Amino acid sequence: MPDTNEAVTHAxxxxxxxxxxxxxxxxxxxxxxxxxxxxxxxxxxQIEEAVAAAxxxxxxxxxxxxxxxxxxLDHVSRRLAERGEEIARLISDENGKPIKWARGEVGRxxxxxxxxxxxxxxxxxxxxxxxxxxAGGTGRLALTRRFPRGTVLGISPFNFPxxxxxxxxxxxLAVGTxxxxxxxxxxxxxxxxxxxxxxxxELPAGSWSVLTVPNDRMPALVQDExxxxxxxxxxxxxxxxxxxxxxxxxxxxxxGGNGAAVVLSDYASDADLDWAATxxxxxxxxxxxxxxxSVQRVIADASVYEELVPKIVAAVxxxxxxDPNDDATDVGPLIxxxxxxxxxxxxxxxxxxxxxxxxxxxxxxxxxAPTVLAxxxxxxxxxxxxxxxxxxxxxxxxxxxxxxxxVNDSKYGLQAGVFTRExxxxxxxxxxxxxxxxxxxxxxxxxxDQMPYGGAKKSGVGREGVRYAMxxxxxxxxxxxxxxDL
Numbered sequence: 001m002p003d004t005n006e007a008v009t010h011a012x013x014x015x016x017x018x019x020x021x022x023x024x025x026x027x028x029x030x031x032x033x034x035x036x037x038x039x040x041x042x043x044x045x046q047i048e049e050a051v052a053a054a055x056x057x058x059x060x061x062x063x064x065x066x067x068x069x070x071x072x073l074d075h076v077s078r079r080l081a082e083r084g085e086e087i088a089r090l091i092s093d094e095n096g097k098p099i100k101w102a103r104g105e106v107g108r109x110x111x112x113x114x115x116x117x118x119x120x121x122x123x124x125x126x127x128x129x130x131x132x133x134x135a136g137g138t139g140r141l142a143l144t145r146r147f148p149r150g151t152v153l154g155i156s157p158f159n160f161p162x163x164x165x166x167x168x169x170x171x172x173l174a175v176g177t178x179x180x181x182x183x184x185x186x187x188x189x190x191x192x193x194x195x196x197x198x199x200x201x202e203l204p205a206g207s208w209s210v211l212t213v214p215n216d217r218m219p220a221l222v223q224d225e226x227x228x229x230x231x232x233x234x235x236x237x238x239x240x241x242x243x244x245x246x247x248x249x250x251x252x253x254x255x256g257g258n259g260a261a262v263v264l265s266d267y268a269s270d271a272d273l274d275w276a277a278t279x280x281x282x283x284x285x286x287x288x289x290x291x292x293x294s295v296q297r298v299i300a301d302a303s304v305y306e307e308l309v310p311k312i313v314a315a316v317x318x319x320x321x322x323d324p325n326d327d328a329t330d331v332g333p334l335i336x337x338x339x340x341x342x343x344x345x346x347x348x349x350x351x352x353x354x355x356x357x358x359x360x361x362x363x364x365x366x367x368x369a370p371t372v373l374a375x376x377x378x379x380x381x382x383x384x385x386x387x388x389x390x391x392x393x394x395x396x397x398x399x400x401x402x403x404x405x406x407v408n409d410s411k412y413g414l415q416a417g418v419f420t421r422e423x424x425x426x427x428x429x430x431x432x433x434x435x436x437x438x439x440x441x442x443x444x445x446x447x448x449d450q451m452p453y454g455g456a457k458k459s460g461v462g463r464e465g466v467r468y469a470m471x472x473x474x475x476x477x478x479x480x481x482x483x484x485d486l
Contacts, residue, residue: 009038010188013195013210014046015053016203021046025185025214030096030333030366031324037094039188039212047213047221053206054151054178055226061207062148062176069173070120072201076170077113079197080106087193089325091162094187096333096366098324101287109166112449115466116170123175123470132486141481146474148177149250150228153221157233158335159290161187164254165194167449168231169208171469177229178207182221186335188212222246229473236386236412236458243461252462252472254454256386257414258296259444260407262429263308264400265301267419273308276419280392281315283445285331285370289390290339292459293415293445296387298394299406305396309374313358316370316392331390333366340368343389347371350382360390386412400425408434413456415444436463 011018020040027036042050080087088102097105126145131137154168165181172179183191195210213221222230222242231252232239239253263276284295300308324332334340344363350373351357360371374394376383382393397403407416415437418429426440436455439446447453454463462472 009040010192011040012042012192012212013199013208014042014050015209016199016205016207018199019046025188025212027094027186027189029093030335036090037189039192042211042213044217044220047211047217050180050209050211051151051221051224051226054180054209057178057204057206058148058151061178061204064176064204066120066123068202069176070117072198072203073113073117073120073170073173075201076194076197077110077117079200080110080113083193084110087162087190090193091187091190092324092332094189095158095161096324096335097287098329098332099327100329102324105160105163108449109163112163112166112466113170115450116174116470119171119467119470120174123467124474130486131480139482139484139486141484141486142478143481144476144478146175146471147477148175148474150177151226152177152179152229152231152473153224153227154179154181155218155230155232155234156181156183156191158184158187159287162190162194163449164233165191167233167464167466167469169194169198171464171466172473173203173208174466175470175473177473179209180221180227181208181210182213182218183210185212185214219245231462231464231469231472239460240458250472252454252464252469253460254292254462254464255414255458255460256388257292257412257444257455257459258386258410259293259415259417260297260299260410261295261417261419261443262403262407263298263300263304263419264403264422264425265303266422266425268304272419272421273304273311277308277311277315279443280312281319281370282330283443284392285316285319285390286445288332288334288368290334290388291445292386293447295392295417295443295445297406298392299397299403300394301400301403302396302398305394309358309394312392312394313372316372317359319370319390321367321369331370334368334389335366337366339389340366343368343387343391346380346382346385346387347373347391350376350380353377353380355380355382355393358394384411400428404429404432408432411458414459415439415447415455417442417444417446435459 091102129142131140156165233254319330355376358372360369413435452463
């Protein structure tokens with residue numbers, strides 16, 4: 001989206017209709033700083049109106065026929081596909097994401113809404129259970145169904161501004177619970193596109209809002225008792241601050257990670273190591289490393305380490321950096337210059353402490369070069385925290401036991417990748433690794449949007465992945481029928 005002095009102010013969506021407030025925020029490109037758009041910010045009174053409307057429509061929306069909700073979700077899926085290139089360009093502009101990855105994000109959001117439409121048609125068919133297994137239950141049948149917990153406050157991050165908004169909105173609408181979406185202030189425009197498409201449907205007014213609320217006004221929404229469910233994707237610090245501030249609310253937290261890719265001794269052929277290196281090189285840098293499941297740590301068996309390292313360095317150096325609007329670009333800028341400076345400071349700290357810089361290590365504005373380090377001390381920030389940038393560390397281990405222990409030696413536990421061809425090893429990894437997902441034969445960065453996704457330890461609580469989020473937004477309620485001939 002080109003810069004223009006007379007940029008149109010984008011309205012937000014209040015209870016299904018466009019609205020503007022009394023102030024604005026400017027959205028700028030992380031790549032070159034041009035103004036991408038100007039967004040209206042709701043007043044406190046307008047936020048109250050949106051919450052009140054959602055609260056008022058809860059019972060009506062829960063009773064909406066499944067086919068109505070499914071049709072609306074199908075409509076959004078189709079319209080996202082129809083406007084795919086336009087939306088991808090918008091994501092690339094506001095986020096700095098290379099256009100190839102932005103197109104992939106739109107494609108994933110298309111699938112999320114399609115999956116939600118399919119699940120809406122079959123979700124909550126109920127489970128019948130005979131209770132006459134004991135004499136006191138003679139003539140009794142239990143019917144268990146799921147019902148919405150209440151209106152969802154969805155708080156989405158900047159790194160996947162469309163798809164991670166979709167992962168909150170689509171499951172909520174599929175189960176018939178209202179949602180108020182608060183997109184990241186740095187990247188609100190693609191979430192507002194979702195509002196445009198939802199407004200084309202016949203969903204009841206009040207069942208959804210997209211409010212471009214600054215972060216400093218988020219606590220009031222979090223505390224509102226009419227929003228009993230909070231779905232947050234973002235940093236560990238903010239996520240647990242939210243959870244601790246509202247202990248009686250149901251919180252789904254998708255937080256940080258420092259994804260490990262384990263390369264074991266049986267994964268030793270040239271073809272195996274080439275594949276592993278290529279995948280590691282790509283997915284330590286995709287989205288500028290700004291993904292909770294990007295590869296941050298490579299843990300390789302000593303028998304393959306020396307051969308693997310130069311292949312990884314070559315794969316990282318092959319990543320094309322530059323203008324995110326160029327189809328050839330693999331790695332664009334970070335979300336801001338401050339983010340790039342933070343990455344720079346962590347890498348510099350590690351190097352001062354004795355880490356070996358094998359490639360990269362340079363910053364220019366909001367761009368940070370794809371970087372590989374070896375021999376990183378265990379006590380530096382880079383070893384302990386999520387880098388959220390295009391930085392990779394290499395570690396040599398002596399056997400499978402040490403490799404799995406190294407994966408678990410982290411406060412995070414989102415996903416891990418294990419390069420092995422041994423089925424028994426795969427099952428052992430699934431049992432032993434303290435993470436929410438184990439990817440065999442690939443990097444931890446693989447995610448299918450219909451699978452359960454979430455972490456262990458400080459990586460969060462709850463699961464996304466359409467059907468799993470639908471379950472998370474609902475609870476079981478049993479009804480017992482009496483006096484039946486079973």
